[in-house]
Each structure stands twice: as structure tokens, then as C-alpha cells.
Amino acid sequence: MRTRVGIIGAGPAGLLLSHLLHRQGIDSVVLELRSRDYVEQRQRAGILEHGTAEVLRASGAGERMDRQGLPHEGIELRFDGRSHRIDLTAGTGGRSVMVYAQTEVVKDLIALREQAGGAVLFGAEALSVDGVDTTAPSIRYRHGGAERTLDCDIVVACDGFHGIGRRSVPEGLLTVSERTYPFAWLGILADVPPSCDELVYAHHARGFALHSMRSPRVSRLYLQVDPADSTDNWPDERIWDELDTRFTTDGAWRLGRGPITEKGITPMRSFVAEPMRHGRLFLAGDAAHIVPPTGAKGLNLAVADVTLLARALAHWHIRQDETLLDGYSETALRRVWRAEHFSYTMTSLLHTDPGATDFDRRLQLSHLRYIASSGAASASLAENYAGLPVV
Ligand code: APR
Ligand code: PHB
Numbered sequence: 096m097r098t099r100v101g102i103i104g105a106g107p108a109g110l111l112l113s114h115l116l117h118r119q120g121i122d123s124v125v126l127e128l129r130s131r132d133y134v135e136q137r138q139r140a141g142i143l144e145h146g147t148a149e150v151l152r153a154s155g156a157g158e159r160m161d162r163q164g165l166p167h168e169g170i171e172l173r174f175d176g177r178s179h180r181i182d183l184t185a186g187t188g189g190r191s192v193m194v195y196a197q198t199e200v201v202k203d204l205i206a207l208r209e210q211a212g213g214a215v216l217f218g219a220e221a222l223s224v225d226g227v228d229t230t231a232p233s234i235r236y237r238h239g240g241a242e243r244t245l246d247c248d249i250v251v252a253c254d255g256f257h258g259i260g261r262r263s264v265p266e267g268l269l270t271v272s273e274r275t276y277p278f279a280w281l282g283i284l285a286d287v288p289p290s291c292d293e294l295v296y297a298h299h300a301r302g303f304a305l306h307s308m309r310s311p312r313v314s315r316l317y318l319q320v321d322p323a324d325s326t327d328n329w330p331d332e333r334i335w336d337e338l339d340t341r342f343t344t345d346g347a348w349r350l351g352r353g354p355i356t357e358k359g360i361t362p363m364r365s366f367v368a369e370p371m372r373h374g375r376l377f378l379a380g381d382a383a384h385i386v387p388p389t390g391a392k393g394l395n396l397a398v399a400d401v402t403l404l405a406r407a408l409a410h411w412h413i414r415q416d417e418t419l420l421d422g423y424s425e426t427a428l429r430r431v432w433r434a435e436h437f438s439y440t441m442t443s444l445l446h447t448d449p450g451a452t453d454f455d456r457r458l459q460l461s462h463l464r465y466i467a468s469s470g471a472a473s474a475s476l477a478e479n480y481a482g483l484p485v486v
Contacts, residue, residue, distance in 0.1 A: 098124040098214070100408060101234045101247035103221040103260050105134055107197060108380030108397040109253030110204035110215070115154055115405035117211055121412050124245055126219040126236050128254075131205065134217070138284060138357055139197035141307060141315060142294075142391035144482030145190040147398045151200070159203055164195035165308070170480065172445075172467060173297040174460070176345045179467035180293070186470075186477030194294075196309050197394050224250050224263035227376040248375070251404065253397075255381040256366070264373040274365040274439070276387060278302070278446050279322040281329060281360050282315065287353025289314045296389075296445055297341050298463060303389075303446045304341035306350075314353070317388075319446050326358045334358075363387040363442065365435055370424035371400070377423065379404055384431050389445060390438035390480070399485050400427050406486065430483070437479040 100116055102109045105127035113123045127134060143151070143164070151157040168184040168191045184191050208215050219238040226232045227250065234245045252260020261269070289308035297304040302319035309315050318337055320329075335352050342350055366385040371378040380397030403426055407419035444462055448455065466472045 096124065096243065097246040098122050099248050099412070100124075101232070101245045101250045102126070103224075103234065103250070103252050104128075104254035104258060104380075104382070105201075105205070105215055105217070106253060106255060106380065106397070107200055107204070107394055108382075108401050109251070110201060110208065111150075111154075111156070111398060112251060112253060112379065112401035112405055113213055113215070114156060114204055114207055114211075115401065116408060117208075117213055118154060119405065119409040119412065121408060124214040125208075125216065126221050126234065126238075126245065127215060127217050128220045129217065131217045135198060135202050135205065137198060137201075138282070138359070140388060140391060140394050141194055141196045141309060142394075143193040143195055143200075144395045145187075145192060146482050146485040147395045148193045148195075150398055150402050150485055151203075156200075156203055156207055159199065160193060160195045163199070163310070164193040165310075167192050167194055167293055169293050171291065171293055171295045172463065173295050173342065173344065174299070174463050176343060178295075178344060178346075178348075181466070181473050181476055181480070183477045183481045186474035187481045190477075190481040192391075192481055194308060200394070221254065221259055224252070224260065224376055227263065227374040230375065232375040249377065249408065250375060251377045251379055251401075252382045253379050253401070256385055258382050260376065260382045261368055261378055263376060268373055269368045269370070272365075272367045272369075276363040276365075276442060276446070277322065277449055278319045279324065279360050279362045280305075280317045280388065281320045281324070281326065281334070281358070282317045283334060283355050284309065284357040285314045285316065285353045285355050286312065287314050287351045288312055290349065290351045295342065296441075298445045298447070298459075299341040299343075300447060301337070301341055304338055305389075306338075306342065314351075320360060322362050324360060326360055329358065331355050361388070365439055367428070367431060367435060369428055371427055372420075372424045377404060379427075383427075384435070386434055386438035387442045388438075389441040390434065392434040392438050395482055396431060396434050399430050402485050403427055433479070433483070
């Protein structure tokens, strides 16, 4: 099989790239290890930056998002038993975010690729990327029990943190920067209307908690836990009791409870591999970088990467001009590092670090109070949260 752009991974990065390339008349094939069902059911993040929603809309992939997504113009920081609203719109000249689950974005993109007759091969495991130093790279993959080769002009690894794309770059050519955190998130999905209109990010001596949502009837909630903890230690009652404690306010606010339909623990890490290119192999999304989820940036970075890359590939395809492709890594990494800093800051601001000294805790509280009381500080948080323009 032969295509212009071989894409590994049908997460948001790979699917959106294939969709954007199709709109420019560029042929691609997406190879995805998992089944369509698995990819469409996998629970992930749910906040789209202003610019991410615009990219989806402009490419014809925003129709259901605009019907079913929940536009949010603020978030709440909760600490010391009090609520503090951060106005996203006032702080950013009118930008806002959209609450719309990543799994829904993935479903919409798969449907669009299907309608256009695009090639997305599920159950296709990429085994190696070869010839990236030549003008004829290829992907060796296994599909339906047989090993095959996909010949390409360009290979894009959108295969997430554990994929093979990044590992196909010859040893020693990537610089890796990373940090792990002494906490993880226990996330639940519950059939109960959200107890708030906007997301609540709570800092408590017992740890961080987040109240998010998926729809007017489904809530998504998170608790900071130890990375070695297991969901076996968290029966439903214990989760609700702990959420109650961490969300406590001096006022009349109450957290509604309902049946928990999903429970999982996710580790937190910061990771950047650079450059995001080697020869004819490009890296995009989680394949190149990971952020802790506190800043809600993972999906948004993946969308920003492939938006840049689709534009660069169109220049190369239509005008035989490689300038934008040559600049891809540097341009993408500028945004990646901004998001790394913001995600690290939000994480350190809101979590309870078991190794913190009293001095650290006093600084943390002072930082929270500064953001809650200063227009300049809250506008800075809002600017990063709602996101800078994509291109
Ligand atoms: N062959 C084929 N597909 C693979 C392989 C392989 N060897 N290895 C991994 N994959 C697939 C995975 O099954 C997954 O569907 O690549 C896809 C990568 O998708 P994501 O992990 O969703 O990554 P990305 O598209 O970059 O999206 C980033 O996802 O993890 C969240 O927080 C992150 O929201 C962000 C978003
Ligand atoms: C989510 O809804 O899953 C979510 C929201 C905000 C975050 C992280 C996750 O910062």
C-alpha cells in the first residue's frame, strides 16, 4: 500500500491531521492499534480551548460540538472554604472554553473520515518506521494477522506516549525533559447532574479535587491520590465522602451523589522530547509531549500540533515549499513549553505535596490568594487556560 502521509494512531492528533489533510487534497492512511469501539469509548479529558473549538469549527468538525458542548466563561478556584471565580472572558478579551469530551471529538472525526472514504485501519499495529533519513519512508505494520508495509512520503507519529514513533528516532538524537509528581488522579464518571455551573478546582489540606462535567446529567470528578494507590481502596462511599470534605465551603454548597459508572487512576507527568522531527518522521501530540492534566492542555496541544503540521504539509504538497515543515518543531515547541509551564504551575498551585515544608505551604497559599485577589494575576491564569491563538 502507498500513501502520501502515513499516520500512526487514531487519537485526536492522528484523526484531525488526516481530516485536515483531506481538506487540502492530501491523501493519508491512519493505522490504529485498537478497535474503533475501544477508541470511541476511552475516557479522556474534556476541555477545548477557544482556539481548539475554532479549529474544529473551521474544518467542518464542530457541528455536534456546537450543539451539545457547554461553553464556559469562567472557572472556580476553591480554597480556605471559599469560592473565587476566575472570569475567563473578561481576562482575555472575550475568549472562553468549551466543555466537550475528547471521546466525542474522536467519534465526530472518525465519522467524518468515514463519510469521506478516508482510510482509518483499526486493529493495525505499527511495528517499525523505516527509511526516515530517505525520501521514501515506510511503516511496517500488522493487520488481520499479516505483516504489511505502508510506503509514504512522510510519516507522522500520533501514537501517544507509549507508541513506537518516538522510539524510531535514532538513539541520542532526541533531548528529553521530564518530571514526575508525587501524586496521581483518581477519576470518576457519575450519573448525576453537575453540582456547579462551572468547573471547580479545589485545594484542600487533604489534597486537590476537581469537579468537571460531561453533560447536564453526567459529572466527572477527580481526587488527588498517591500514585501507588489502587481503585480497590476506593469504594464509592469513600470517594463521595472524600470529595465532600475537599469541596467543603463555608456556605450552603452541597455535592450531589449518583451511581459511579467508571473509576480509574492516572499518573501525572511532564515530558517533552525535542526536536519533534527527524528527517521524514514528524511527532505530534502525546507522542512528543505530556502535561499533567491540571491545566487541561493535553488535547489542545495535540490539536495545535497537527494544525501547524497540516498547514506545513499543504505548503510542501501544493507549492513544493518545505519552509514551514522545517519550522514545525520550533514553532510547535514554543506553545508546548508555554503549556508545560502553565500545567506545572497549576499542578503545584493546587495539589498537596507530601514533601512540602511549612514554608512551601505558606508560599502556595499566598500564590492562591494573589490569583484570587489580583486582576492581573487572574487575567494571566485566564489567558493561559482559555489558550493563545493556535496559528
Ligand atoms: N500502532 C498503531 N497505533 C498505536 C500504536 C501502534 N504501535 N501505539 C499507540 N497507538 C495508538 C493508541 O492506541 C491511541 O489510539 O495511538 C493513539 C494515540 O492517541 P492518544 O493517546 O489519544 O494521543 P493523541 O492523539 O496525541 O492525543 C492527545 O490524548 O492522552 C490524551 O491527554 C492527552 O488529551 C490528550 C490527547
Ligand atoms: C475533565 O473534564 O476531564 C477535565 C477537566 C479539566 C481538567 C482536567 C480534566 O483540568
